[in-house]
Amino acid sequence: MPKTETKNRPGKRISSGSGTLNEVAKAAGVSEMTVSRVLRGKTNVSQKTRDKVQAAVKALGYVPNRLAGALASAKSMQLAVIIPSLRNIVFPEVLAGITDCLDTAGYHAVIGVSEYDLGREAELIAAMMSWRPAGIIIANAQHHRDAVTILRASPAPVVEVMELTRKPIDMCVGLDHRKAAVMTAERLLKKGYRRFAYLGCDLQRDKAAGKRFKGFSDTVLKGGGKMVAELTVDEPSGIGLGRRHMASLLAQSAKIEIVYASNDAVASGALMYCLAEGISVPRELALASFSGLEVGQSMPLPLTTIRSPRYEMGRLSAERILDRLNGKTPPRITDAGFEFIEGETT
Structure with a gap:
């Protein structure tokens, strides 16, 4: 943009x-x-x-x-x-x-x-x-x-x-955090994804993440998709959050096709969990997020994300x-x- x-x-x-x-x-x-x-x-x-x-x-x-x-x-x-x-x-x-x-x-x-x-x-x-x-x-x-x-x-x-x-x-x-999330959702819907999940930190504390979640979920529903699982955790956002709580998110539904994470740190932790558990990404489960962090682009599989010019x-x-x-x-x-x-x- x-x-x-x-x-x-x-x-x-x-x-x-x-x-x-x-x-x-x-x-x-x-x-x-x-x-x-x-x-x-x-x-x-x-x-x-x-x-x-x-x-x-x-x-x-x-x-x-x-x-x-x-x-x-x-x-x-x-x-x-x-x-x-x-x-x-x-x-x-x-x-x-x-x-x-x-x-x-x-x-x-x-x-x-x-x-x-x-x-x-x-x-x-x-x-x-x-x-x-x-x-x-x-x-x-x-x-x-x-x-x-x-x-x-x-x-x-x-x-x-x-x-x-x-x-x-x-x-x-x-x-515009909402606009960034809308773009992500539109790209993913165009790829054929329909059953989405969300993983992130407390949206009441991180207002920007809340704007992204709202823009993302609204666009998913408008485009014929569905949010089949959501998990927000009241703890500092980071790689550990993603890795620790990915299992709980996946336990909510067996129909999840893709997880949208609040940021690249959380998504990187989620990817680590998948690699450790033998979950094939993106064949069995896809991941997308927001930030464009170096750590996310340095993972064994670089993340699909939005780069914010910090x-x-x-x-x-x-x-x-x-x-x-x-x-x-x-x-x-x-x-x-x-x-x-x-x-x-x-």
Whole structure:
């Protein structure tokens, strides 16, 4: 799929700050000194006043500036980067693209890991923004409302990376996960497959995988196929998940023709199980997935999959931040596209 870009349109405010101490004080009906006492955890403030101040802080998306004072005039050379997991091997490639780009401009990435927890992501955003980074990159497109409030109020440029969203907080660089899964399902239906199964991690935690599953299963049903077995597991996505749980998936139905895995790591584990159990792939059972990981293409049978341009998305997201910092007007939405890979597992 070719890259497409949507030119900048009015989004979040760029020049204004994330609230001020004075604005918080006015909203709470107290003095700036009282607000400062509350934020510093001083005990000589009534609970009623604390509650009013905290409510104003939350409503305004105010984050205390830890670089005030001696560092007030310093230019930040750090970018905050928040990813869902370090256990999922797709994210190090995104980080590589980000850091390679930042290195050329003298910036550095400060990394936080949310573990697919939107509440934790919001806490990380608040903590990182308190140090006033030059920009922030988040490998996610769905956020807790507290995170959205802080991000929209921040003067720092924000890029949501990995998932394509038509209403980004500021800018986004990603791909359409549903469209990628639809393409995969259409290719497999064209090959004659009709009885499908799904194996992957918890779809409530991994929202992108959930979008792919929905697009895939809807297309299968529309094309005359059927999802005869499904298994999602609440544990980190990886090769081990695929190998450990493949037997349980296959036990659900004797009619499975092909397994669609949430990503290449899971599919690689599933393929290892098949090879160990003497299941002929793709003659007895076919496999397809998403990611285009090196491990998937290095298996005895390279996987049929979708390649997502992870390094490129990381690099582009950092470029968008740097462009904004340099006074340019980068595209608000960048579709990085994807590529279908015909492997040997179908």
